Amino acid sequence: MIKEIELVISPDEIYNLPKIELKILVQENINSSDLNYFKIRKRSIDARSKNPVYRLKIVLYINEEPHLQLQTVNYPNVNDAKPVLIIGAGPAGMFAALRLIELGLKPIIIERGKNVKERRRDLANINKQGILNPESNYCYGEGGAGTYSDGKLYTRSDKRGDVNKMLQILVQHGATDDILIDARPHIGTNKLPQIITSIRETILNAGGEIHFETKLIDLKINSNEVVAAVTNNGSFDAKHIILATGHSAKDIYYLLSRKGLLLEAKPFALGVRIEHPQYIIDQAQYHCETRHENLPPSYYSLVTQVKDRGVFSFCMCPGGIIAPCATDDNEIVVNGWSPSKRNNPFANSGTVVQININDVTKNPEENPFALLEFQSQIEKAAFIAGGGNLKAPAQRMVDFVNHKISSDLPSNSYLPGLTSADLHQILPKFVSERLKEALPQFGKKIPSVFGNGGYFTNEAVLVGVESRTSSPVRIPRDKLTLQHPQLKGFFPCAEGAGYAGGIISAAIDGQACADAVLKSI
The missing domain is CATH 3.30.1660.10 (Flavin-binding protein dodecin)
Incomplete structure (x- = not known):
């Protein structure tokens, strides 16, 4: 049995x-x-x-023989099969490509950024010199934003698709099988590039194509049907396009608007990234002065209601690092990631407030970019407050609650450097005031132990701004066909279209769009 x-x-x-x-x-x-x-x-x-x-x-x-074989996917050769164009080589685009091959279709991926290895030089320039390449950074390039920002695989998307299949595919391409059993699976930024490279090789070996440093600049449309994609490297004929460009590709939204396609303003969340010494979180969560060597650095998940609005932690990174994730000049955007061992001395997490459409505009139908423009204004204000070179504005936690500019800032993981600033002057008042009320409440949930101050402590630093929690624009699609209602053969996909968040949910949506392409054919 x-x-x-x-x-x-x-x-x-x-x-x-x-x-x-x-x-x-x-x-x-x-x-x-x-x-x-x-x-x-x-x-x-x-x-x-x-x-x-x-x-x-x-x-x-x-008294039963075990069934131990890993469930692997077979990828046939599709070199001469019907082509499908994919815009973007993030998790949605790459998993869409794998599924297309599985279905007997040929994926052709175009990606504005560089391959996973060449991206490293641009990330080094960001962290060491504060120099941003708008086409190759933490968001753009092979593997998408997830490649160099952690590889957390935790998801609640069980109802959207087969989570286990996505994990199995990652194991098939080099991830450890721990991700199949851990309640909060995680790969780590140091290991993801090899896995991404392995997925690329699967796509190419099966006859698919991947074109790096190839940016979508226009669409050719004939009688409400897509016929080609125009890029900086020429045109690609395409009767079926999966758009998987991620939530930071603002230029894509404006391109679609110029083509007369319907877009919608969408709620998102805005706040800061908060960093503590990891030992404070470990001591509070594990109830011991020194974490057992067989216990991983502890995480937390916090949520409260302040004035009928959710305030919550997001993308928590134990043993992690805060990273500069801007995609354009003169803006500051922060995110977090962890190496596979999660052995950095700091713990960080986005801590954000829900932004509703009516916070920004009363007429979203007239301007679907209202929340995108609002997001951009905050990011530019953060850049000015940081003082340039991707330095981020920051404030100690208790000082923030007391409206006091910090005279100094604690040791931290943000490599471009921090500038002491009043974050209340950068964030909208309805956001900063809710954060101010929420942080002491979170302190009660993670109290001081062993005299360490707990969550609510001036040893913690707030770094601005955490603004790319999800897309502030939705690209509508039909619920059954997954095609844009105005453009046949055009499949908005995953985070950039407003339908997924995180690596696994994006991968699931990518595969769902591949299935939808086959049905449309």
Whole structure:
């Protein structure tokens, strides 16, 4: 028989397989000779008590031969198959390409940025010299924004598609199988480039094409049908286009508007990225002065309501780094990422306030770019306050709540450097005042232990601005065909179109758009 059980294991025992097996035998009252094999299906940490434990879901094969083969996808050669153009080589675009190959169609990807290896030089210039390449940065290039900003794979998108299949594909291309069992799976920025390269090789080996440093500048349309994409490197004939350009490609929205295509203003969230010393979070969450070596750096998820508006943590990065993620000159945008070991001494997370459409405009139909322009204004104000060279405005947490400009700033992970500033002067008042009320509330949820100050402490720094939580523009599409209602053969996809957030949900939407292309053909 095959049976699934739950087992509680201490951090001391989590990597001791003989000990885990012994606990299984005792708990289930079975003989060792009857247990052919056991497999951990899910692993999570329960830190609610003073002694954190791991909770495991384990599949037992009792007098049954195990089925251990990884579910891999076979990719046929599609060199001579019907072509489908994909705009963007982020997770949506690359997973759309894999699915097209699986379906017997030929993907042709165009990507405005560089390949994953060549992007590194541009990121080094951003971090060390404050020099931005608008076409190659943390957002643009092979793998998209996720490649060099963490690779967190946690999602609530189970209803959208097969999450496990997306994880299996990543394992097939080099990710460790830990991502199949961890409750909050994570790859790490240091490991993602190799996986992205492996996915590229799969696409090319199957007969697909990828064109880097190739930017979409126009669409050719005939009788409400797309016929070609015009780029800086020539035109690509295309009767089917998957648009997977991500949430920062503002120029794409304006291009679509010039072509007379319907766009919609969309709510997003705005705030700051908050960084603590990691030990403060560990001590509070694990209830111990020193984190056990078999426990990962702790994370948190915080949410509260202030004046009928949600304030919440977003994209939490244990052992992480704050990164400059602007895509245009004279703007500051921050995000966070973690290496695979999450061994940086800091913990950071976006902490944001929901922005509603009527906060910005009463007539969104007249200007679908109202929230995009609002977002841009805040990012430019942050750049001015930072003083240039991608330095970001920052303020200690308690100082922010007390409306006090910090006389100095704590050690931090933001490489271009921080400038002490009054963040209340950069953020809209309805955002800053809600953050001001929320932070002491969050302090009660992660209180001081061992005299460390807890969450609400001046050892924490607020860095502005966290503004790219999601797209402030939606590109509408039909719910059944996934095509733009005004343009046949044009499939708005994932984050940039307003339909997904995060690597896995974007990958799922990319594959869904590939399925929709096949149906339309």
